[in-house]
Amino acid sequence: MKILINLAYQSLLSRKITVFLTIISLTVSIVLFLSIDTLRLGAKKSFFGNVKSGDIILGSRSGEIQLLLYSLFQIGSPTNNISWESFQEISKKPEIDWIIPISLGDSHKQFRVMGTTKEYFDRFSYRKNQKLKYQEGTYFENTFDVVIGNDVAKMLNYKLEDSIIIAHGIASQSLHDEFPFKIKGILNKTGTSIDRLVLVSLEALEAIHKDWKTGSKIPTKINSKKNYTEQDLIPKEITAAIIKLKSPITIFKIQREINDYEFEPLQAIIPGIVLTKLWQVVSVTENIMLSISAMVIVSALIGLIAILYSTLNNRRKEMALLRIVGASPKTIFSLLLIEALIISFLSIIIAILFSQFLNLILFPILDQKFGIYLENKFLLLKDLYFFVIILFTSVFVSIFPALQAYKNSINDGI
Amino acid sequence: MSNALEINNLLFKWNNEDNFLLKINKLSIKNNNKVIMFGESGSGKSTLLNLISGILSPISGTIIIKNKKITQFTPNKKDAFRANNIGVIFQQFNILDYISPLQNILLPCFFTNFKKKNKKYFYDRAFELAHKLGLNKNILLQTNSNKLSVGQKQRVAILRSVINKPFLILADEPTSALDNKNKENFLDLLMTICETEKVTLLMVSHDTSLKKYFNSFINLEKISHSK
Ligand SMILES: Nc1ncnc2c1ncn2[C@@H]1O[C@H](COP(=O)(O)OP(=O)(O)O)[C@@H](O)[C@H]1O
Numbered sequence: 073m074k075i076l077i078n079l080a081y082q083s084l085l086s087r088k089i090t091v092f093l094t095i096i097s098l099t100v101s102i103v104l105f106l107s108i109d110t111l112r113l114g115a116k117k118s119f120f121g122n123v124k125s126g127d128i129i130l131g132s133r134s135g136e137i138q139l140l141l142y143s144l145f146q147i148g149s150p151t152n153n154i155s156w157e158s159f160q161e162i163s164k165k166p167e168i169d170w171i172i173p174i175s176l177g178d179s180h181k182q183f184r185v186m187g188t189t190k191e192y193f194d195r196f197s198y199r200k201n202q203k204l205k206y207q208e209g210t211y212f213e214n215t216f217d218v219v220i221g222n223d224v225a226k227m228l229n230y231k232l233e234d235s236i237i238i239a240h241g242i243a244s245q246s247l248h249d250e251f252p253f254k255i256k257g258i259l260n261k262t263g264t265s266i267d268r269l270v271l272v273s274l275e276a277l278e279a280i281h282k283d284w285k286t287g288s289k290i291p292t293k294i295n296s297k298k299n300y301t302e303q304d305l306i307p308k309e310i311t312a313a314i315i316k317l318k319s320p321i322t323i324f325k326i327q328r329e330i331n332d333y334e335f336e337p338l339q340a341i342i343p344g345i346v347l348t349k350l351w352q353v354v355s356v357t358e359n360i361m362l363s364i365s366a367m368v369i370v371s372a373l374i375g376l377i378a379i380l381y382s383t384l385n386n387r388r389k390e391m392a393l394l395r396i397v398g399a400s401p402k403t404i405f406s407l408l409l410i411e412a413l414i415i416s417f418l419s420i421i422i423a424i425l426f427s428q429f430l431n432l433i434l435f436p437i438l439d440q441k442f443g444i445y446l447e448n449k450f451l452l453l454k455d456l457y458f459f460v461i462i463l464f465t466s467v468f469v470s471i472f473p474a475l476q477a478y479k480n481s482i483n484d485g486i
Numbered sequence: 487m488s489n490a491l492e493i494n495n496l497l498f499k500w501n502n503e504d505n506f507l508l509k510i511n512k513l514s515i516k517n518n519n520k521v522i523m524f525g526e527s528g529s530g531k532s533t534l535l536n537l538i539s540g541i542l543s544p545i546s547g548t549i550i551i552k553n554k555k556i557t558q559f560t561p562n563k564k565d566a567f568r569a570n571n572i573g574v575i576f577q578q579f580n581i582l583d584y585i586s587p588l589q590n591i592l593l594p595c596f597f598t599n600f601k602k603k604n605k606k607y608f609y610d611r612a613f614e615l616a617h618k619l620g621l622n623k624n625i626l627l628q629t630n631s632n633k634l635s636v637g638q639k640q641r642v643a644i645l646r647s648v649i650n651k652p653f654l655i656l657a658d659e660p661t662s663a664l665d666n667k668n669k670e671n672f673l674d675l676l677m678t679i680c681e682t683e684k685v686t687l688l689m690v691s692h693d694t695s696l697k698k699y700f701n702s703f704i705n706l707e708k709i710s711h712s713k
């Protein structure tokens with residue numbers, strides 16, 4: 073056995089260029105498959121990672137996917153807000169464990185501003201029930217304090233106590249420059265959309281919009297912020313609310329009650345369900361990509377058989393010699409399988425190293441450019457399964473040229 | 487003196503087709519004899535050697551080597567018997583380029599009983615025999631065998647055929663591609679080795695001028711009823 077491996081190895085070594093090219097094509101296809109798979113799982117994870125927090129999302133009536141996107145991922149804009157009174161009314165339902173209002177609309181540089189309450193920070197959970205933690209500082213104490221997500225701090229180079237100005241609307245030139253905010257907290261990296269948020273209190277949002285009417289500043293005298301009483305700062309509207317129920321059994325009941333709410337057109341969605349619907353749309357592309365990379369692997373394996381076949385004729389004398397010195401046709405057969413095994417084993421090793429290297433380069437780019445945050449886990453169990461499958465398949469397909477060699481060697485001697 | 491090789495009523499066809507038939511009623515070679523067999527190209531010389539080595543099986547008849555009826559052996563037993571008892575020299579020597587000359591010489595040991603305790607014995611034997619034929623360690627230990635000269639290749643081929651202390655050496659037209667000087671060299675070396683190692687030799691060729699090196703000769707076309 074050791075002798076066969078040695079022979080196979082040296083024989084491969086003597087055919088460096090073809091063998092090298094075969095290994096490259098197999099490696100590239102494995103890396104492609106691995107990367108697409110990692111990307112797919114990573115996207116899914118960052119997608120579903122935000123859903124852990126609530127059972128129901130309350131918003132104004134619009135598309136359910138739209139509501140999901142702006143409330144959980146801060147993608148797109150709400151068409152309508154819901155009134156504070158309705159929010160208050162819904163909150164009174166006894167089945168509700170907690171309900172957190174959120175308010176969107178403004179921005180800072182390229183980042184969204186979200187108004188919410190302290191509870192949001194306590195209740196928000198992501199991934200495997202991880203809670204929000206502060207990298208520095210803490211929750212806002214005063215009205216005009218903000219907490220910023222990790223990416224915001226990193227990209228804009230912000231520190232605690234820095235002053236920032238919030239712009240009205242998204243990508244707008246008009247600034248709320250009479251109300252500078254102070255950074256009180258910077259959150260840890262979560263790999264969710266929170267990393268890209270500027271979080272303020274609902275009261276602060278109310279305060280900075282007091283002098284505004286339908287999108288523009290009223291050019292009267294500027295109020296000093298100190299003049300506002302607590303009563304003044306109760307918000308009139310919010311964008312959405314995240315609801316957690318005491319028992320998940322009541323989910324559909326509450327959803328129905330909200331959808332049937334008579335004083336205002338409200339909508340309740342169950343994020344897990346909507347997300348799954350949305351994911352089904354996305355996963356079509358995902359499956360196409362995965363099948364393409366599977367086909368690339370298949371073609372690389374065909375390449376492997378091709379070189380084994382093509383060398384058979386040249387190596388007839390070599391095989392005959394091995395027969396003469398005592399190798400059985402079975403031994404010749406195993407020799408070819410061992411060669412295939414060595415090729416695919418090397419390809420896998422190189423692919424592992426290469427994809428690790430690729431991850432090192434690509435993960436930060438994916439995070440910054442696309443908001444897909446991937447943790448670099450070395451090898452997952454499913455990767456090991458995948459490698460075992462590749463090994464087995466390559467040995468399996470090599471059975472065909474090996475059988476041919478077996479047949480040749482029955483008659484080939486001197 | 488007993489017979490090293492004995493063939494009786496041998497009948498062979500390729501895949502049972504009628505285009506070639508090898509039929510030998512009686513052939514024997516005495517122990518330690520050096521025999522050359524002549525025959526035109528296509529007369530079945532290589533086929534006969536493959537039958538003797540047990541790679542091919544006849545339709546009927548017996549082949550007896552070292553008093554063993556190898557025609558009755560199972561395929562596995564034939565492979566083992568061949569590895570242990572028969573040394574072969576190929577046309578153009580068939581040296582594997584991608585392993586060292588030493589590994590080429592030791593190749594027959596790899597597939598037999600190359601165990602820890604006799605490993606050293608065979609390495610020593612390889613170096614010693616090689617030294618006798620004028621191949622030094624440096625040549626044997628080259629990583630590849632593709633840089634060997636014709637003269638070196640024929641020595642490696644002879645050494646490979648004899649390393650496992652075979653009982654019988656079969657040589658298939660080893661001189662057909664050699665110039666006269668190399669031819670003489672090769673035959674001198676081969677004869678010396680066969681003498682010192684006490685091996686029986688059966689060589690096939692179409693070159694009748696080689697007769698003088700051998701104890702006896704056989705004409706395949708005369709003993710065989712091939713068509
Ligand atoms: N593998 C094979 N399959 C079928 N026929 C073969 C095979 N090898 C040789 N033959 C045929 O057997 C005959 C004898 O060939 P061979 O033994 O090689 O002759 P020689 O060695 O004397 O030149 C030829 O007619 C050849 O065509």
Ligand SMILES: [Mg+2]
Nearest residue numbers: 531532533658
């Ligand atoms: Mg021949």
